[in-house]
Structures are given as C-alpha cells and as structure tokens.
Amino acid sequence: MTVTEVRPPVPASPPAGPVRRRARAGERSASASFQVILAAWALVSVLPLIWAVLTALKPNPEVFASPWRLPSRWSFDNFARAWGAASIGQFFLNTVIVVSGALVLTMLLSTMVAYVLARYSFPGNRFIYYLFAGGLMFPVFLALVPLFFVVRNLGLLHSHLGLILVYAAYAMPFSVFFLTAFFRTLPSAVAEAALIDGCSHTGVFFRVMLPMARPGIVSVALFNVLGLWNQYLLPLVLNQGDKSTAVLTEGLASLVAQQGYQSDWSALFAGMVIAMLPVLIVYLVFQRRVRQGFVAGALK
Amino acid sequence: MHHRKYRFIIGFLVAPLALYVMFVVSPNIQAVIYSFTDWSGYSQTQNFVGLDNYVRLVHDADFWTALTHNAVLLLVLPVVTISLGLLFAFLLNIGGTRRGSVVRGLRASRFYSAVYFFPYLLSVAIIAVLWQQAYNPQGGLVPGALSAVGITPPRDGLLGTPSLALWACVAVAVWQAVGFYVVLFSAGMASIPRDIFEAAALDGVNRATLLFRIVVPLLWDNIQVAFVYLGIIALDFFAIVNIMTPHPESVGNSTEVIAHYLFTRAFSGDTNPQYGYASAIGVALFFLTLTLAAVMFRASRREKVEYA
Numbered sequence: 001m002t003v004t005e006v007r008p009p010v011p012a013s014p015p016a017g018p019v020r021r022r023a024r025a026g027e028r029s030a031s032a033s034f035q036v037i038l039a040a041w042a043l044v045s046v047l048p049l050i051w052a053v054l055t056a057l058k059p060n061p062e063v064f065a066s067p068w069r070l071p072s073r074w075s076f077d078n079f080a081r082a083w084g085a086a087s088i089g090q091f092f093l094n095t096v097i098v099v100s101g102a103l104v105l106t107m108l109l110s111t112m113v114a115y116v117l118a119r120y121s122f123p124g125n126r127f128i129y130y131l132f133a134g135g136l137m138f139p140v141f142l143a144l145v146p147l148f149f150v151v152r153n154l155g156l157l158h159s160h161l162g163l164i165l166v167y168a169a170y171a172m173p174f175s176v177f178f179l180t181a182f183f184r185t186l187p188s189a190v191a192e193a194a195l196i197d198g199c200s201h202t203g204v205f206f207r208v209m210l211p212m213a214r215p216g217i218v219s220v221a222l223f224n225v226l227g228l229w230n231q232y233l234l235p236l237v238l239n240q241g242d243k244s245t246a247v248l249t250e251g252l253a254s255l256v257a258q259q260g261y262q263s264d265w266s267a268l269f270a271g272m273v274i275a276m277l278p279v280l281i282v283y284l285v286f287q288r289r290v291r292q293g294f295v296a297g298a299l300k
Numbered sequence: 301m302h303h304r305k306y307r308f309i310i311g312f313l314v315a316p317l318a319l320y321v322m323f324v325v326s327p328n329i330q331a332v333i334y335s336f337t338d339w340s341g342y343s344q345t346q347n348f349v350g351l352d353n354y355v356r357l358v359h360d361a362d363f364w365t366a367l368t369h370n371a372v373l374l375l376v377l378p379v380v381t382i383s384l385g386l387l388f389a390f391l392l393n394i395g396g397t398r399r400g401s402v403v404r405g406l407r408a409s410r411f412y413s414a415v416y417f418f419p420y421l422l423s424v425a426i427i428a429v430l431w432q433q434a435y436n437p438q439g440g441l442v443p444g445a446l447s448a449v450g451i452t453p454p455r456d457g458l459l460g461t462p463s464l465a466l467w468a469c470v471a472v473a474v475w476q477a478v479g480f481y482v483v484l485f486s487a488g489m490a491s492i493p494r495d496i497f498e499a500a501a502l503d504g505v506n507r508a509t510l511l512f513r514i515v516v517p518l519l520w521d522n523i524q525v526a527f528v529y530l531g532i533i534a535l536d537f538f539a540i541v542n543i544m545t546p547h548p549e550s551v552g553n554s555t556e557v558i559a560h561y562l563f564t565r566a567f568s569g570d571t572n573p574q575y576g577y578a579s580a581i582g583v584a585l586f587f588l589t590l591t592l593a594a595v596m597f598r599a600s601r602r603e604k605v606e607y608a
Binding site: 044046048049051063064065066109116131135137138139143146147148165168176205226233249250252276280287290291295 | 304305306308309311312313315316317319320322323324325326327328330331334384387388391392395412413414415416417418419420421422423424425426428429430431432433434436438439440441444475478479480483484487507535536538539542543546559562563566567575578579582583585586589590593
C-alpha cells in the first residue's frame, strides 16, 4: 500500500565534495523535521484515545482533576459499573443483535440482487440497477420523517426487527452497487458448465457463484459491519429514546446528556472504551484489508 | 428453460426490492409530497399548501444561518483535510531522504498510516462524546493542553463560546477524516510511476515543486473524489453538532446546520413538530447535495493521465 522503496539502493554516489556534503546535511535536517511533523500528527490521533482509556480507569473524583495524572488507584470496577448500572452492557447486546441481523440480511439480499443484475439480461435490469445505485445520492435526512411513520405504522418503533430491516434497506445501495461490479468481473464459464450439468439457477448461485465472489463479499461485509456498528441517526429517530432497545452510539450520547444528574463520569469513559473496542479489534485483525476496502469503495 | 430463468430472477428480486422500496424509495417520494403540505403532527389532516413551506424557508433567518454554516464547512473542511492528507501522504511516500535518484518515503510510514486511519473507523457519535469531554472547561484535555502552551482557554469552554464553537466542531471532523485521505492519496501516489520522481530528482526539483507541480496534478482525480466525500460530510454534520452542542441556541445558533435544523423541526419533542416544513428542508438538502456533486464533477473535469 505504502511504497517505501521500489528499487534496490543505487550504489553510493562518487566522492562527495563540500557542496554535496552540505546538501546532504540539509536533507537530513529536512527529513528530521518531517519525522517530527508526522510523529506530531500520530500523537494528535491517539492522544484523545489514550486519554479516554486512562480516564476510564480513574476513580470518579479524579476524572476532571488533571487530565495527565495517572489514576491513584486503577479502578477496573468502572467497567463493571458502566456495563451494569449505566446499561452499556444492554446497549452492547442490542448493537450486536441489530448489527449482526442487519449484516446477514444485507449481504443475503444484496448478493442476490447484484448477481441477478450482473448476470442476467431481462427487461428492467437497468432500471433496477439505477434504482439501487441512485440511493447513494439521496441524503437520509430527506427520507427521515416519512421513514419514521412507515416504521411506526408497522408497529416496529423501538424494536430490534425494525432497526434490522431499516439498516439493511439503507445499506443496500452501496452493497448492490459494489457487488454488481464485482460479479461482472467473474468468469462465466464455470456457471455455464454447472447449468449444463443440470444444476438449477439457485444452485449455481449458492454453490458456484457465492464461493467465487468471496473476496468481494468479505470487503463489502467489513465495510457494512463498521458502518452499521457506527450508525447514530437511524436509531436515534427509530428508538425514540427507549433504553431497552438503544444501541451503543445513541445510548452513550444520551448518557452524556443526562450525566449532569448522575455524574458517574468514569463509568461514562469506560462505556466509551467498551464501544470503541470492537472496532479496534476488527481493525487490528483486518487492518490492511479494511484500509484497502475503504479506499476501493471510495474510488468506485 | 426461459420460464425457469424468469422465475428465478423474480424470486431473487422480490424480497430485496420490497424491502428497499418500502424503507428507502417510498419515504423519499413521500417526503417530497409532505413538503407541499402543512402537516404538523397533531393535525390528522394534511392540507396541500402549494409552495408555502418553500416560501417560508426562503424567509427563515434560522435556516439561512444554518445554510451559511454549511457553506463555511463546505469550504473549510475539504480544504484543511485535503491539505493535511496530501502533506502527510507526500511525506510518507515521496518526501523521504533522497540518496542518488531513489525516491522513498520516510521510515515507519506503514505504522503512521495505520495509526492515522484508526479515528476514521470510529463512530462519529462516539467521537463527538469523546471530544465533548476533551473540550470540557473543567479538566478536559484541550483546555489543559492550551494552558500548557500558555494560552488561556475560554472560561465557558470552546464549545460554549459562540465565536469558537463551530471551529471546535470542525477540528473534530478534520481530526477524524485526515487518516482516510492519507491512505487514499498514498494509494494514488503508489500508482504514479517511479521514473517521474527520479527524473524530477535528477533535474534538482525541490520538494515543494514536486508536490504542487507534479504530484497534485497527477492525483487530481483522487482529490476531486475527496472533495465530494468531504462535501457530503459538510452537508450532513448532524451527529457532531447534535452531541457536542445539544442546544445550539445557547451559543447563539453558532453551530446550527441544516441537518440539525431539520431534525429539531421534526423530532425535538419540545416544539410542535412541523413535518411538512421539515420535509421541505430535506428537499432543499437533497438539491444542495446534488448541486455539489454536479459542480464538482463539472468544474474539475480534466484530461485523464494514462500511465503507459
């Protein structure tokens, strides 16, 4: 991804005169100052996160005493309080249920649509493709008010099912768009051979095409996991502040808003750390793939 | 044979289309219809009032304030983020020590881009909560850092000072986004043939010239994409504002943006919901998004460079 060196180093240049030596010293100091710039931004990137972890381990009275002092006592019980009393555990569970449900649904439906659009010609193919791809152009805010009433009329406000369906519907434009392009790149000979051998269309999809499309499916799934895990607006509107179905983002944000009354700040920080942890883990495991996937998604 | 094929196609399309039409397509269409009504939520009836909502929108001072802030964001957010992203990507990939004509990035560039990228993956909502605490005038991280370098932080906190609140929000958005563009531009730079840099190095081109005269023009496509993406963030900006300044009116509306204004018209709970009016704001937002994309792709169309 990052090209540091593509060619073997050129043999050392001819004996250096004074001019050349001075130039090299300039190079060295320039490169040192670049290192400083880059390290400074790295610090800016991680400092708030380290501060959050550190604060999550402080006893409550020390939270806003001094940002940089280490905790006088490492208070791991903050995490227990966040998980239980501050309902972060509940939010976490809700998020896991909603995100995994929505992910399975999104991937199943999107691969089906994308496969049919990429592989079969039929009247209306283009129309359906643009119907999905066009969804990328519409801000969610436009649909927000009617969406709320659609979900309410179905009796699905503050329910996991409602969120799963809506998440899946809004994740589809990108997934269909990306996967259609991906299915188009796959060779068709294998599928044709399977059809001639008497495999049904459905069988070809599940047994031949899905396994072949795995790299594309994994990229889209990663993108969706992170995107859905981080959703804030949809649960905010569709949960209506119901604590029993709130997801992490929405739950944490409402905890802050109410903190004034309870002031268990260290538990709040612990909750933040808990919410960031799964993303960090996914990133550490899949990091190159995540970065490449996001960039590829942006350039499509 | 054909019969079977069509049955298969329909079978595969029915469920996804039904879900998509129900939750995405139809709400968007309904929103346009609602925008021509006076629906307020308490009234059972919705009367068509023609363009009344749009006329009101044009005369609504609060809407214009919000629009102005989005316009500022639209300018500042992409420019700052892209500049930083380009600078860091350049230093990481090209600007490193030069020995002879070999162009290389700085040491540990892989580590840096991995670190820079991480905030981009976190939820904007969580980040907003984190930074709201970091800006806390009592013992927050930012005021602490400011006083450490000899600047007296404002008494009400950066988020409580009308002239600074929006900039404090912008800083958070930049902080989160830069890493993504470092990676994006790094990928672009990796695809530029090395000979170009070697030729430039042999000609004694300095780093600034290399960046502005060679790298930026070659990456123009990527920069354009970055502008559109950051523009979309600038037109949204809901989560940061809604969480970091839950009551924009307390800082003189200095952080109000269109998306948040729409949301409070419909769902704030303490004012009478104005669904018709909120929908009209949504339509306005849609056209802004559309215009942004169209302008970006028109204005910056250039000849594509194909590497042989």
